[in-house]
Amino acid sequence: MQVTVKLFAGLRQGRFAIREFEFADGAGMARIVADIGISDSELGILLCNGRHTELSCKLEDGDVVSIFPKIGGG
Amino acid sequence: MAAALVEYLRKVVDSEGLLSWSAYRDIGARFAVTYREIEETALKNGFFPKRLQRQRNLFGAAAQLDLLKAKVAIVGCGGLGGAVFEMLLRIGVGHLLVIDPDFFDESNLNRQFLATIENLGRYKVDAALARGRLVNPVAEVETLNQVFQSAAGRARLALCDLVLDALDSVSARLELARLCAQNQQMLIHGAVAGWSGQMVPVPSDSEKMAQIYPGNNPETEPVVPLPETEEPLDNSALTVNAVAALQVAAAVRYVCNFGGGPETSAIKPESGLAGCFIDLLEPALERLF
Known part of the structure; x- marks a missing residue:
C-alpha cells in the first residue's frame, strides 16, 4: 500500500518535507515513525488524513500522514 | 445612582458615543465608582471606550x-x-x-x-x-x-x-x-x-x-x-x-x-x-x- 508522509518544521532536517512510501498492508503508524527514524523525544502530534491519530493506528492505502515535532517552549 | 451615571455618560461622550480616558477619571471621582463599573455601564448603554475605538466594529459592543x-x-x-x-x-x-x-x-x-x-x-x-x-x-x-x-x-x-x-x-x-x-x-x-x-x-x-x-x-x-x-x-x-x-x-x-x-x-x-x-x-x- 502507498502512504504519503508529511513532516513539519525541525523533523524535516536531514529527512524530507513530503514523500510517498510503500508499506506492507496492515502497517501501523508506529512502524512508519520507526522507519523514518523519529525518536519518542522528537515526536509530537500525529495526524492521518487531517485527523488526530495514535501510534497504534493501522493505515490504509492512500492515507496521508502528518508528523509534527514535539514542541514545549514558551 | 445608576440612572444618574448613565445620564452623565450621555453628557460626556463625544458625537460618536465615545468615552475618553479623562472622562473615566472625572466620573470615577464624581460617582465613587471603579473604572470597570464605568466601562460596563457605558457598553451596556451603547457607548464605547475611546481607547478601544479602533476595534468597535471589529468586535462590537456585546463582545x-x-x-x-x-x-x-x-x-x-x-x-x-x-x-x-x-x-x-x-x-x-x-x-x-x-x-x-x-x-x-x-x-x-x-x-x-x-x-x-x-x-x-x-x-x-x-x-x-x-x-x-x-x-x-x-x-x-x-x-x-x-x-x-x-x-x-x-x-x-x-x-x-x-x-x-x-x-x-x-x-x-x-x-x-x-x-x-x-x-x-x-x-x-x-x-x-x-x-x-x-x-x-x-x-x-x-x-x-x-x-x-x-x-x-x-x-x-x-x-x-x-x-x-x-x-x-x-x-x-x-x-x-x-x-x-x-x-x-x-x-x-x-x-x-x-x-x-x-x-x-x-x-x-x-x-x-x-x-x-x-x-x-x-x-x-x-x-x-
Missing part, C-alpha cells in the same frame, strides 16, 4: 462586554505569557490572573516583552502588574509569584473562566491540563520551538494535551519516563508572538461566542476550537485537530 466580564488566567509569564498578557490588556479583557514563580534573567530580553534592563532579577509577575496600570487601568490584574500547583495557585485558577497555557515544560502542561479538566475549564495551549509553534484549544472533556505530547502522559502510559525534548530549542520573539496571537484569537472566540456570549456578538467563527501549527521559516499554517 466587548463579554471580554470585560471575562476572567482569564495566564499560566507562565515568559515569552508567550508576556505577549498574551499585553494583547489581552489591549483588547480590553476585564480580569487577568498571571501566575509565574520566576525572576527576569538577561537571556529573557530577546523575546519576553515584559523583560527590561531595569527589571532583571525581579519577579516577572510584578512587571505584569506595572504594565497593566500603564496600558489598561480598567483591567483588574491579579498576580501570583508561585507555581500554579501551589494551594494559592490552584485556588485562584479555579475562579477563572478560561486558562491560557504559557508554560515552558511538557510535564507542567500535562499537570495544568489535568487541573483544568477537574475544574471543567477551557485551556488554550500554546508552545514554541525554533521557527515553529502550535496553538490548540483543549476543552476540559478532551484528551488533547495527552495527544499533543504522546508518550508523556504518566496516567495512560506508565512506562519509562521520557525526556522532555532532546535539547531545549532556541526561541525568538517571532514565534512567541505569532503563537501568542493565535492563543488570544482563540480566547476571544471562546469568550465572545463559545463561552455563552450573547447572540448579538459579531464574532461567529465556523471552527472556533480548531488548533494550528505555524512555521515561520517556510511560512505555513497547518490545521491541527
Whole structure:
C-alpha cells in the first residue's frame, strides 16, 4: 500500500518535507515513525488524513500522514 | 445612582458615543465608582471606550462586554505569557490572573516583552502588574509569584473562566491540563520551538494535551519516563508572538461566542476550537485537530 508522509518544521532536517512510501498492508503508524527514524523525544502530534491519530493506528492505502515535532517552549 | 451615571455618560461622550480616558477619571471621582463599573455601564448603554475605538466594529459592543466580564488566567509569564498578557490588556479583557514563580534573567530580553534592563532579577509577575496600570487601568490584574500547583495557585485558577497555557515544560502542561479538566475549564495551549509553534484549544472533556505530547502522559502510559525534548530549542520573539496571537484569537472566540456570549456578538467563527501549527521559516499554517 502507498502512504504519503508529511513532516513539519525541525523533523524535516536531514529527512524530507513530503514523500510517498510503500508499506506492507496492515502497517501501523508506529512502524512508519520507526522507519523514518523519529525518536519518542522528537515526536509530537500525529495526524492521518487531517485527523488526530495514535501510534497504534493501522493505515490504509492512500492515507496521508502528518508528523509534527514535539514542541514545549514558551 | 445608576440612572444618574448613565445620564452623565450621555453628557460626556463625544458625537460618536465615545468615552475618553479623562472622562473615566472625572466620573470615577464624581460617582465613587471603579473604572470597570464605568466601562460596563457605558457598553451596556451603547457607548464605547475611546481607547478601544479602533476595534468597535471589529468586535462590537456585546463582545466587548463579554471580554470585560471575562476572567482569564495566564499560566507562565515568559515569552508567550508576556505577549498574551499585553494583547489581552489591549483588547480590553476585564480580569487577568498571571501566575509565574520566576525572576527576569538577561537571556529573557530577546523575546519576553515584559523583560527590561531595569527589571532583571525581579519577579516577572510584578512587571505584569506595572504594565497593566500603564496600558489598561480598567483591567483588574491579579498576580501570583508561585507555581500554579501551589494551594494559592490552584485556588485562584479555579475562579477563572478560561486558562491560557504559557508554560515552558511538557510535564507542567500535562499537570495544568489535568487541573483544568477537574475544574471543567477551557485551556488554550500554546508552545514554541525554533521557527515553529502550535496553538490548540483543549476543552476540559478532551484528551488533547495527552495527544499533543504522546508518550508523556504518566496516567495512560506508565512506562519509562521520557525526556522532555532532546535539547531545549532556541526561541525568538517571532514565534512567541505569532503563537501568542493565535492563543488570544482563540480566547476571544471562546469568550465572545463559545463561552455563552450573547447572540448579538459579531464574532461567529465556523471552527472556533480548531488548533494550528505555524512555521515561520517556510511560512505555513497547518490545521491541527
